[in-house]
Amino acid sequence: xxxxxxxTSALSDMTEGGSQFLTxxxxxxxxxxxxxxxxxxxxxxxxxxxxxxxxxxxxVMNLRGTVVPVVDLRHRFSMPAATYNQFTVIIIVTxxxxxxxxxxxxxxxVLNVGDAELEQLPDLxxxxxxxxxxxxxxxxxxxxxxxxxxxxxxxxxxxxxx
Amino acid sequence: MEIDLNRFRAAFYEEAxxxxxxxxxxxxxxxxxxxxxxxxxxxFRAAHSIKGASSTFxxxxxxxxxxxxxxxxxxxxxxxxxxTAELCELLLKATDVxxxxxxxxxxxxxxPEQVESVFHALQQYSSECAPSxxxxxxxxxxxxxxxxxxxxxxxxxSPTFFHFGQxxxxxxxxxxxxxxxxxxxxxxxxxxxxxxxxxxxxxxxxDIELTTSSPKHVIQDVFMFVDDDSSPAIELIxxxxxxxxxxxxxxxxxxxxxxxxxSSDSITQPETxxxxxxxxxxxxxxxxxxxxxxxxxxxxxxxKESSGPTSAAGSHETVRVDRERLDKMINQIxxxxxxxxxxxxxxxxxxxxxxxxxxxxxxxIVRDLQEMSLSLRMVPIAATFQKMARIVRDLSHRLGKxxxxxxxxxxxxxxxxVVDQIGDPLLHMVRNSVDxxxxxxxxxxxxxxxxxxxxxxxxYHQGGNFIIEIEDDGKGLDRDRILRKAIERGIVSxxxxxxxxxxxxxxxxxxxxxxxxxxxxxxxxxxxDVVRRNVEALQxxxxxxxxxxxxxxxxxxxxxxxxILDGLLVRVASDSYVIPLLSVxxxxxPTSNGIQKVLARGEVITLxxxxxxxxxxxxxxxLRQSCRENNDDLLVIxxxxxxxxxxAVDELLGQxxxxxxxxxxxxxxxxxxxxxxxxxxxxxxxxxxxxxxxxLATRSSAAADHSLxxxxxxxxxxxxxx
Numbered sequence: 001x002x003x004x005x006x007x008t009s010a011l012s013d014m015t016e017g018g019s020q021f022l023t024x025x026x027x028x029x030x031x032x033x034x035x036x037x038x039x040x041x042x043x044x045x046x047x048x049x050x051x052x053x054x055x056x057x058x059x060v061m062n063l064r065g066t067v068v069p070v071v072d073l074r075h076r077f078s079m080p081a082a083t084y085n086q087f088t089v090i091i092i093v094t095x096x097x098x099x100x101x102x103x104x105x106x107x108x109x110v111l112n113v114g115d116a117e118l119e120q121l122p123d124l125x126x127x128x129x130x131x132x133x134x135x136x137x138x139x140x141x142x143x144x145x146x147x148x149x150x151x152x153x154x155x156x157x158x159x160x161x162x
Numbered sequence: 163m164e165i166d167l168n169r170f171r172a173a174f175y176e177e178a179x180x181x182x183x184x185x186x187x188x189x190x191x192x193x194x195x196x197x198x199x200x201x202x203x204x205x206f207r208a209a210h211s212i213k214g215a216s217s218t219f220x221x222x223x224x225x226x227x228x229x230x231x232x233x234x235x236x237x238x239x240x241x242x243x244x245x246t247a248e249l250c251e252l253l254l255k256a257t258d259v260x261x262x263x264x265x266x267x268x269x270x271x272x273x274p275e276q277v278e279s280v281f282h283a284l285q286q287y288s289s290e291c292a293p294s295x296x297x298x299x300x301x302x303x304x305x306x307x308x309x310x311x312x313x314x315x316x317x318x319x320s321p322t323f324f325h326f327g328q329x330x331x332x333x334x335x336x337x338x339x340x341x342x343x344x345x346x347x348x349x350x351x352x353x354x355x356x357x358x359x360x361x362x363x364x365x366x367x368x369d370i371e372l373t374t375s376s377p378k379h380v381i382q383d384v385f386m387f388v389d390d391d392s393s394p395a396i397e398l399i400x401x402x403x404x405x406x407x408x409x410x411x412x413x414x415x416x417x418x419x420x421x422x423x424x425s426s427d428s429i430t431q432p433e434t435x436x437x438x439x440x441x442x443x444x445x446x447x448x449x450x451x452x453x454x455x456x457x458x459x460x461x462x463x464x465x466k467e468s469s470g471p472t473s474a475a476g477s478h479e480t481v482r483v484d485r486e487r488l489d490k491m492i493n494q495i496x497x498x499x500x501x502x503x504x505x506x507x508x509x510x511x512x513x514x515x516x517x518x519x520x521x522x523x524x525x526x527i528v529r530d531l532q533e534m535s536l537s538l539r540m541v542p543i544a545a546t547f548q549k550m551a552r553i554v555r556d557l558s559h560r561l562g563k564x565x566x567x568x569x570x571x572x573x574x575x576x577x578x579x580v581v582d583q584i585g586d587p588l589l590h591m592v593r594n595s596v597d598x599x600x601x602x603x604x605x606x607x608x609x610x611x612x613x614x615x616x617x618x619x620x621x622y623h624q625g626g627n628f629i630i631e632i633e634d635d636g637k638g639l640d641r642d643r644i645l646r647k648a649i650e651r652g653i654v655s656x657x658x659x660x661x662x663x664x665x666x667x668x669x670x671x672x673x674x675x676x677x678x679x680x681x682x683x684x685x686x687x688x689x690x691d692v693v694r695r696n697v698e699a700l701q702x703x704x705x706x707x708x709x710x711x712x713x714x715x716x717x718x719x720x721x722x723x724x725x726i727l728d729g730l731l732v733r734v735a736s737d738s739y740v741i742p743l744l745s746v747x748x749x750x751x752p753t754s755n756g757i758q759k760v761l762a763r764g765e766v767i768t769l770x771x772x773x774x775x776x777x778x779x780x781x782x783x784x785l786r787q788s789c790r791e792n793n794d795d796l797l798v799i800x801x802x803x804x805x806x807x808x809x810a811v812d813e814l815l816g817q818x819x820x821x822x823x824x825x826x827x828x829x830x831x832x833x834x835x836x837x838x839x840x841x842x843x844x845x846x847x848x849x850x851x852x853x854x855x856x857x858l859a860t861r862s863s864a865a866a867d868h869s870l871x872x873x874x875x876x877x878x879x880x881x882x883x884x
Contacts, residue, residue: 045844048846049737050848064497067829067840067846
């Protein structure tokens with residue numbers, strides 16, 4: 001229950017007058033993240049493994065001299081792993097002071113989401129962690145799951161560094 | 163105005179600390195050498211600069227304090243007060259108080275308690291020998307007829323004079339205060355027509371005739387902060403004992419256009435002329451200072467002094483740069499190096515038979531640039547040594563010992579980060595030397611040594627390392643006693659065959675405080691183990707040589723910089739790793755039966771009779787791919803805190819200097835990994851932390867004990883389930 005109230009407040013924060021989301025694909029689903037948090041989109045490069053970290057952290061990459069950790073979102077969401085192909089990209093996002101990369105199947109579009117098009121996430125009724133989902137948006141005939149980057153990645157980073 | 167000044171406050175604090183440091187250094191020298199004019203000048207200049215700047219920033223406490231200090235120093239400069247030991251002590255205390263005051267102002271904390279007592283002591287000193295003197299006048303009131311001299315000063319400021327925030331009026335004012343008679347004539351020959359007048363450039367000059375009892379250096383001090391181009395020519399024109407005020411007749415300057423002699427009160431008049439064509443008041447802000455009475459009003463800050471920090475008294479020029487920006491630039495240049503080598507590789511791929519001379523040239527330039535950029539962070543160790551001088555002095559006084567402090571190679575340069583962090587360990591070692599090393603004068607005499615002990619700090623470069631030696635000629639370490647204590651404490655056993663160096667190294671073990679055991683003097687809380695830990699945190703090492711009765715020498719070996727690491731590049735599975743070269747002992751290729759299993763899990767090798775545990779990186783690091791498990795493995799023997807380990811690797815890729823990037827910046831600290839670096843091909847390679855790895859190895863084998871089998875797949879499966 002508490003998660004529901006939290007995500008509502010986050011939702012109202014974000015959508016004053018609507019906002020823009022970068023949408024990307026993981027398996028058959030579309031996801032969106034706040035475009036202001038996206039720093040750039042990179043093609044897949046070499047990732048260096050880091051020992052003894054959760055397996056969804058694929059490794060670190062060299063972003064023009066900065067060492068940036070990269071999270072495989074499929075793995076994070078416990079989706080079946082996919083082989084990386086030419087559409088696989090790394091979305092570089094900022095989480096607080098830190099910079100991280102997200103491996104996704106493909107980026108699709110930048111989407112304007114007005115207040116009216118936003119829906120709260122319904123109770124999915126099963127054992128799924130939805131704390132990092134801010135809501136759903138409708139675009140033409142598809143539903144897009146909007147993600148809260150801070151909750152998705154920040155939790156992990158802060159929880160382990162503190 | 164307020165906001166403007168605040169921007170410079172940080173700079174003021176920094177400058178003030180530097181001035182205090184130079185003051186302290188000069189005072190310590192003064193104490194040893196007795197009277198020395200140059201040293202006194204240095205001290206005076208520092209105090210003067212702090213005073214000027216602090217009053218500009220409205221830090222009255224500091225200004226008031228330095229004012230009294232300055233008065234006293236001035237009297238010392240005149241030779242009226244002699245620098246006795248007692249006085250030096252007071253002055254040193256005064257620098258401490260001043261540092262405290264500035265610190266308090268900076269952090270908005272309580273001002274130190276001693277302020278008033280030291281303040282009064284200073285006041286007393288400065289008034290003792292000349293009770294009639296009023297403290298607001300910086301020049302001692304000597305009998306005016308005693309030694310008056312007439313000077314001719316030609317002061318022609320450079321056109322850019324105003325750009326440095328200077329105002330010639332203040333200098334004229336100051337000169338006037340010095341003089342018994344004062345005449346100045348403005349030289350307007352360079353003044354352009356009004357339409358072409360640039361209000362920001364200084365077109366005027368002055369010929370000044372001055373009769374004063376002050377010596378030449380006092381006059382020069384007025385112009386202390388002007389840039390070289392604007393320095394005045396000061397000539398002695400007469401030496402009359404009975405010079406009167408109408409000395410203007412001896413005017414020897416060339417003809418000048420406006421040759422009306424200006425009386426001292428209307429001295430500002432020529433200045434108002436150029437600025438009348440200047441609608442915004444001009445940089446000299448002469449508008450508000452037109453009347454002679456105003457000039458001395460309390461609320462006008464002495465701008466001449468406040469501009470001191472910017473012109474830095476003509477010493478070698480430096481630019482202050484924010485460290486973060488510097489680091490960013492160094493980082494970017496590092497990137498440039500990598501980028502260049504990537505281009506080189508691409509070129510080789512597409513034109514395998516052609517060499518591009520342009521690329522070779524570029525590569526050379528870029529590498530030079532990187533070398534240069536790294537040298538930007540280097541600073542001399544001198545400031546750190548200087549602090550030690552004070553420690554030695556205070557401590558030896560307190561302990562009643564005679565100690566001479568010597569330094570060598572203080573100009574040797576070291577990375578700023580290392581310099582900042584070596585201060586504390588060094589302090590402990592120097593204190594140790596004075597406290598426990600050097601004997602009392604009586605003991606020394608009894609041992610046939612000169613009563614004065616010597617503590618020497620020496621810095622030099624040796625093979626890419628920075629070495630600091632702390633040497634004393636005291637009683638040295640008592641080998642047998644250390645050994646006895648160590649056996650008592652169970653640190654070593656009697657049967658151990660230890661070399662002298664091993665035994666001396668024991669004083670670095672935790673809980674083995676030299677204060678309690680090795681000597682009878684005790685009372686310091688920090689042991690040498692902390693010193694060693696600090697030095698090792700800087701990737702350094704420390705060793706001791708000592709001869710009983712003759713002295714002791716501690717040798718601290720540090721890397722030149724923390725930004726770069728000498729590493730051995732190895733391949734494990736598909737990734738490259740960097741092992742810090744400092745911990746690498748050797749690499750070997752074991753014979754087929756060289757690796758032996760212990761309890762079917764642990765592996766050891768025998769290295770020249772020594773049993774060394776074998777660590778397989780792929781298991782410890784839980785790599786997804788494993789390396790081939792055969793006995794062809796190469797082993798790198800590493801050492802951590804005296805214990806040897808062997809690491810199995812697939813390939814040695816070579817020795818390389820790598821630029822260290824930390825993982826915490828965007829991620830978190832990873833056990834077993836000291837950092838990361840970017841290789842020539844743009845890939846990230848992890849730098850291994852040997853100490854952490856050994857910890858990991860212990861932990862993972864303990865974890866494996868819980869599972870039925872320690873075979874690789876199960877560990878991997880466990881890991882994925884986490």
